[in-house]
Amino acid sequence: MAGLNKVVTSYEEAMAGLSDNMTIMVGGFGLCGIPEGLIAQMVSMGTKGLTAISNNAGVDDFGLGLLLKHRQIETMIASYVGENATFEKQMLSGELNVILTPQGTLAEKIRAGGAGIPAFFTATGFGTPIAEGKETREIEGRHYVLEPALTADFALVRAWKSDTMGNLVFRKTAANFNPMMATAGKITVVEAEHIVEPGELDPDHIHTPGIYVNRIIQGVFEKRIEQRTVQAAV
Numbered sequence: 254m255a256g257l258n259k260v261v262t263s264y265e266e267a268m269a270g271l272s273d274n275m276t277i278m279v280g281g282f283g284l285c286g287i288p289e290g291l292i293a294q295m296v297s298m299g300t301k302g303l304t305a306i307s308n309n310a311g312v313d314d315f316g317l318g319l320l321l322k323h324r325q326i327e328t329m330i331a332s333y334v335g336e337n338a339t340f341e342k343q344m345l346s347g348e349l350n351v352i353l354t355p356q357g358t359l360a361e362k363i364r365a366g367g368a369g370i371p372a373f374f375t376a377t378g379f380g381t382p383i384a385e386g387k388e389t390r391e392i393e394g395r396h397y398v399l400e401p402a403l404t405a406d407f408a409l410v411r412a413w414k415s416d417t418m419g420n421l422v423f424r425k426t427a428a429n430f431n432p433m434m435a436t437a438g439k440i441t442v443v444e445a446e447h448i449v450e451p452g453e454l455d456p457d458h459i460h461t462p463g464i465y466v467n468r469i470i471q472g473v474f475e476k477r478i479e480q481r482t483v484q485a486a487v
C-alpha cells in the first residue's frame with residue numbers, strides 16, 4: 254500500500270493494529286453485506302474483549318457469530334438478536350453485555366459519529382427502558398431522548414466495487430449499515446467484491462468517497478443465505 258493506492262494483499266495487513274478491548278463496527282444486516290473475510294481474520298487473531306457495533310450478530314457458525322463462539326466479544330451494541338442461539342445464551346447468562354438499540358437510532362448514532370456530531374435528540378425510546386439514565390427534554394410539546402453518537406477504532410465494511418483509492422459503490426440492500434460505518438471508524442477497512450482502477454467508477458454513482466477509507470482488500474465471499482425456505486415438490 255503506497256500513496257493513494259490503499260489496496261493491501263493480505264488479511265493480516267488489512268487488520269494490522271487491531272488489539273484487545275478495542276471497539277469495532279461491522280457492516281451487514283443479518284448475513285447480507287457482511288465483511289466475511291475480515292471477520293474470519295479477527296477469529297484467527299484471537300482478539301478478545303471487543304465491543305462490537307453491528308445491527309445483529311449473524312448466525313451461530315458464520316459472521317459475527319464466530320466471534321461470539323470463541324468468546325471474543327465482551328459488549329454488543331445491536332438492534333436485532335433473534336437469529337443467534339449463542340448470542341441469546343451468552344446474553345441471558347450475563348456473559349455478554351448487550352446494549353439493545355432501536356434500529357433507526359443505531360443508524361443515526363453511527364451517522365452522527367461519522368459527521369462529528371456528539372449527540373442528538375430522538376423521540377424513539379422515550380418512556381421505555383431505552384431512555385433510562387439518559388437526558389430527556391421536551392421540545393414543542395414532544396418528549397425526546399438524548400442519544401450519544403458512536404465511533405469505533407476499526408470500521409469493517411463490505412463494498413460491491415472499490416477503486417484503488419477507496420471510492421466505494423454498494424449494491425442494493427447489501428449497502429445497509431456499510432456506508433455510514435465507513436465514515437465512523439478511526440481506521441476503515443473495506444473488503445470489496447471488485448477492485449478497479451481510478452476513473453473506472455462513475456463519479457455520480459460513488460456512495461462513499463475514498464477520503465474515509467484506509468485499507469482495501471479483495472474479498473472472496475461465500476454469500477451464505479441466512480434463512481432458506483423451500484416448498485416440497487408436489
